[in-house]
Amino acid sequence: MDSHQKIIDCASGLIKSSFIQEELRLWALGYINFKLSDSTNFSKITGIHYDIFRGESNEEEKISILTIAELILLASDIMDDLQDDDAGENPWADVSLGQNLNIVVGILIICLKHIDDIDTSPIVKDWLRETIHRNTLQSINGQYIDLSNNITLESEYISMVSLKSGSLIKVACLLGAGRIDDETLQKIETYSNHLGIIAQIRNDVHDLVKGSFKSDIMFKKKTLPILYYLNRNNPKFLPIQDYYLGDQLYSDMTYKETTIFHETLIYGGGVEYCKVLEQLYIHKFKECINNLDLSSFHKDLLINMKI
Template sequence: MSETTTLIEESMLISIKEHFKLEDLKETAINFVTFKKQYGFPFGELTILHYQMFGGNSEDIYKAAAAVELAILSLDIFDDLQDQDNHSMPWQQISNPIAMNIATGFLILSIKTLQQTSFALSSKLKAIHCLTNQVLKAVNGQHQDLVNAIDIEEDYLQMIGQKSGSLIAAACLVGTALATDFFHDIVQEYAEKIGISVQIRNDMKDLFLWDEKSDLINKKKTLPILYLLQKEEPRLQILKDYFSEMIEKENLLKKKTEIQTIIEESGVIEYTSVIMRVYQLEAKEKIESLNIEKEWKDQLLARL
């Protein structure tokens, strides 16, 4: 585990121990953070990266990164509770009301943690504005996702731009706001494009998963699934029937191997890869236009 991960975790735990007074509440919240640590803290790392690449040098950036990760963890918990999936997560092993209460606490604690950093008040206010503004965009995107009323590619790309792109942007903008008054617009643009490309990549991987979080099994209309549903191909009718409630999940699962072969031969991977690459190239163009050292650009480009 990297030193950065450890420092972010320590800051998260300090905030929890300071503000969560009840022992069982504190213990459960700490367990959530400890569990999350095994996956790393990529959003916090983006906050630190942007702060440092724009000239910041305060150690309190780890506390700001912890604030971002607390917000992301809160939204992750709410997402799993809303979708009623990902049952292996520790917040799914306790009652929903308690999990929701902790998630609410994490969201407020993220703002409190930013407030308690040693940065100039004006910088903190800008960072808090960036975080809250982007989280509100993500809430709008999450609502679109929950109602699952997306039928065309443009709607889906807009939704993940709000949901995934906004959260990447939140992490990047908090670090930027704490370091400088400049570059905010361009950072938001490439961060959202990175978020979209990452989500599209995840959509492609998910297409071949048949577990509890499978988009296909859960009838979630992702970019590749929209392609499959709209493609004029007789062999894909079984998927269309499943999404239109004409056949049950059990019937679909019986033909898992056959369906996977059909998907592989449908052209969906090639199609989705092209769309993902467009967003990657657009993000790269924006990153290359930044007036910063090449080493920082390379670190950003490595995340595409």
């Protein structure tokens, strides 16, 4: 059995033993099958760090840690969709807010409880809990800033994304690496943060280019490309600036106005700006990894991690 299926089985087992209410249990199991059957890139990051930085490999411990990482991401994704009112076709879109909150809180408690079952020292267990506590709380603070939608500058965006996305990537990397020397852990935290920024920039660009951004426009969400237009003195961007900084509703625009609006968003330079910034953080990410005392093989594994 491959590790992918082992993670699904471990996560499903934790849900079955923890949620005694049948409907709640079935919803949570459905979420796991939906999310983990699609991709486990998050836990693959954890697995890469486990294989590189831990002196000895314990398969049962490894699967437990990879499962915890995936469940934390699942809880975060559900909460993010609920707060953005953007669940789309995800299965939690068909479940009430109250019950989804029960599932999210339950999953996070399950993750912390499962640490007790891992065959490792009490010191390491405490370190794992503290790592999860610290970084999930940072991510929640970043999500608060994102929801507040009060950022106006690129620097504020980077700070918000570092908390919201960078902290989650830190969870994946640090849980895998384990309790190693402080200097190496600091470097892992630094490049994890860069990777979180890269992931969010790519997500912003993807939503803009693929047309998945209508709800973001309606709620006037200030993503990175939008901030580009809001901070440029260009007459072509005035309709965008007036809309995002004023009281105009998206529904008040005519078809012609929305067409020009969308074309300007996509072709006005915001996408190119995001790609340049992405390349800057890719350079920082690679530079940090190349400064680690690792073999070229292990450095390549880290540099080529998928997010």
